[in-house]
Amino acid sequence: MQALPVPEEFDLAPWGARHAFPSPGDVEAELAGISEAHPHCRLQQLGLSRGDRSISMLTIGGGPRQVLVVAGPHPNEPAGYLTVIALARLLTRTSDWTGSIGCTWHLVGCIDPDAAALNGHWTSQPLDLDAYHRHFYRPPMAQQPEWTFPAPGWVRPLPETTILLELLTTLRSEVYIDLHNADFGGAFFVVNRPHPALSGALREAAARHGIPLSHEGIDTAGWAKDGLAVHVMPPIEEMVVTPPGKDGPSHGASSLHHLPEGAIGVMPEVPLWPARTLPTPYAGGPDGTGYAQLMRRAAATLHDRAELLKACLGRALPHLPGDAAVFTDAVADTLRAATGCATLWDSMASGPVTRGQYAAADDGAISFPLRAAGMLLRALDAVPAASRPALLEAERAALAEAFDAWIKALRVTTPAPYPLQAVVGLQITTALQAAAIGP
Template sequence: MEALLGPDEIDLAPWSSRHTFPSPGDVDRELARIAEAHPACRRERLGPSRGGRPVTMLTVPGGPRHVLVVAGPHPNEPAGNLTIVALARLLTRTSRWTGSIGCTWHLVGCIDPDGAALNEHWTSRPLDLDAYHRHFYRPPMARQPEWTFPAPGWDRPLPETTILHQLLTTLRPEVYIDLHNADFGGAFFVMNRPHPALSTALRDTAARHRIPLSHEGIDTAGWAKDGPAVHLMPPAHEMVITPPGKDRPSHGASSLHHLPDGAIAVMPEVPLWPARTLPTPYTGGPDGSGYADLMRRAAATLSERAELLKACLDRVLPHLPRDTAVFTDAVTDTLRAATGCATLWDSMAGGPVTRGQYAASDDGAISFPLRAAGMLLRALTAEPVAARPAPLEAEHAAVAEAFGGWINDLQATTPAPYPLEAVVGLQTTTALRAAAIGP
């Protein structure tokens, strides 16, 4: 069955008109309302988060095949919260995607509500680049439900990870959709294994929602593909590596490494903003040497900005309140990832580089420092101005100045955000087509 939606079939009210996203609490209340209006559905509390917030799920019955959809694996990626609402409304309005294809759906509103709460200052406002980065939060990988699944050398799953692991074990879904969104550019997808029919359908889905494909990603460099813009998750032993000098990995495995046998999983990565205007036009030859030079420059820019922020962080840590560690630990992890990317891009620039690869590196050279600077500013402003030691005031001024220059450059090169109907429509249709096609 073809799983195609028209714009009028996706109900995003009231968030679409405001260009905002529902909080985990908003999603939970909407799922409760739907369960009350549709007695065949079941809403259940799966457990508390680390901070005591509820993690809930709505089950929409329809047949023996189970589909599990999870929102919020990264708390700075709120599009999935709205997609869960859209899916719940759609699945309870028609049997086209339940009984007609024999699927029972399980919709988890937000798997990391604690992290999402630290992003609500920007997710509850119309999309804005300055607010996004100034109030940004993304935890270290060791505190992400998506990346703390059991793996060799790693046995520290979070409560939220345990909840999701138990769902995968008990429900044994045939189809698993892990809802992600990116910042800029085009859409791409991550799957657990090749599935040519589904991969083709995913590319077609992006075209139908008028979101271009991104053939390269910051996070997927070097990964195998199942055709253009569809990446395959590497095995756990390639992703979970113990750093030199450490006695354990810095994070665990992904949910895609713990699926039931035969299941198919899709991570749709859907951007909030279109591709930026690249600041430097390509003038190189057909061998790609021009892009290689530009990638090398992006790596150098990223290294320079990461070193600036790392030096500032080292200076301010002794003066910061203890409770700011939620931000400073995340800054450290972001800068570690940035340094790794800069090293990778510099090595890739030794050979031919495509426009997509360069664009990904250029995005990273902008976004990594802004994310880290935004979280560092949140730590530096945790106390009122009058209570801050003089060293913190000086460092705050320096970071704020750097942030201001970087965000001005970003705003000057970034178009208006995509309509939420397109972003959520692509995630929703991805789930429907995966369920209809099956494993």
């Protein structure tokens, strides 16, 4: 295997010095410049988003092994935008990861540029907890390209999903990297199938970049594992659930469910901030039962805050303009997920709870309400202050007070962000290792 590059070899300029991220437009411009400067590169427009924004792909090299790397599957996870730029710069600076291992690389800068644009205020600034949550946006699952792949009962893929599905079909890529990032804690990985050699390399990559592994995750509770911190995506039937009283599922399948036969797919979940300081020290026995009460408390906190936000949303909705729906629909979806997690954590607390499980629940009890509150504030601000009725003004003032209190408490327990050299470096190393090992 080729020698892995050291973090200093990753060119993050100019964003790395500011601890900020490029926009999808910045990525498009960078990839276009690289294509013009290097004859062995080709930039291709794949199509347009729902909002008529360009979705492009840079192809580098000409080896037989096809590697597809996609950034921006979720618009509040911008690390991949910088990773694609830094990876393209690395691949065009050396042939070690193209010709020498026989790879052709296909880099998609952002698969959901419309939703990414709604996060542009915080992603363009130095990474900050207040700005992140106050300007946060993540669409409902039914409007996420990552979760609208065809599934039983779900045949409504978005244009962006269709673009990616056609890529997976035509490229027949043997290696697929879907670039995700988490908020707090350690790194973990989601794979489409067990692959012990690759899973071991992923854990080594995290250690190489000084990011600890996350033993548990909010989204992966109960999933099979391929060793520590490597989770195997469950089959479609387990992931796509039809809610009671509905004719069909609320969302579709994931990209990992639609890879070519024999391919390997990896979602590296790399955190922006280190693990938060848990507010209550562990005082239980060696089996972890001491965390059960704390898990139940996290569930109660999340439930109470979700109910507060649901009530605020319900009172505000009749007074909001139609264009605020982009935020209010997302708030409602976030609160549905929060309520589901609170119920799950409360049931888990009836048995032994590990420190990792409690830490994941504690993070969720903080982040779900802040995300929803930030988006609801954006919805309320759709009505100009000068014409805002008294009811909306009172709702906004109460919501802003709660938001500020939650952020203040979050700052007390959250360390400084990870260096972007480590975050981006781990995503790049994941891609390089997967490409070298192959399926």
